[in-house]
Amino acid sequence: MGTTSHPILLKKPVKLACVQLAAGADKAANLVHAADKVREAATSGARIVVLPECFNSPYGCDFFPSYAETLLPSPPPASLSPSFHALSAMARDNNIYLIGGSIPELATDADGAKTYYNTSLTFSPQGALLATHRKVHLFDISIPGKITFRESDVLSPGSAVTIVDLPEYGRVAVAICYDIRFPELAMIAARRGCFALIYPGAFNTTTGPLHWRLQGQARAMDNQIYVALCSPARDLSAGYHAWGHSLVVDPMAQVLVEAEEGETIVSAELDGEKIEEARKGIPLRDQRRFDVYPDVSQ
């Protein structure tokens, strides 16, 4: 089986930073603090900066409605979404692409019925909204004696794979936390030419040690592209204890950098040559047998 030539996925090297943010109950204070940390990441040379899942609130079903913001029509007035405007300013002021973690979103239909989503916004260096991802797979699990969580008690799922074009660099996919457990979504994004899979997330202290890094490495290994996972810092006074351990994995599934549990920024240089090298050495794309498994060929 011969090898085919493939397009360059990452046009030039870029530094990506994950801000493992400490957030409390005060949304306005969280936004100011996030802006400080994003500036710190940008000052260190990062041009793609990632914030965690639910970066401006505590994480938990009880908090989603009270912290939710209205994002549509876009751009929403600042009174309906202070986070939208804060994120846009962070991106513009620092001349970066900002994967704005996620926030709870409120959508109200014409009859006044309310729907909540867990939503990630990505902004350009000019502060323009590039993409919106509503978490597709809701975090509903029950591990007796350890953790029960049911996002679906409050949230509704999104229904789209989100691929964002960052014109200077190439494409990335954005998905949220539990979405990483579904390799189909990652594979579709990789097949559509993404150079990185970016997951704002908030794993917990039960599943985090078992699966967080493993999932990151698995998605990188399967797809031979970069993976970034960005968690909130752990807060033992909160009801939900985030795992932390934000990390970046390379296309050979090596962990380039990994945080501990406290507030910090981790960053890594992404290089398109590394993708090409991994794919040349192990040419999965040319060896795939969709004739044998056509039902996963989308």
Ligand SMILES: NC(=O)CCC(=O)C(=O)O
């Ligand atoms: N916020 C989440 O989706 C948590 C996912 C998680 O902890 C897992 O084990 O999966």
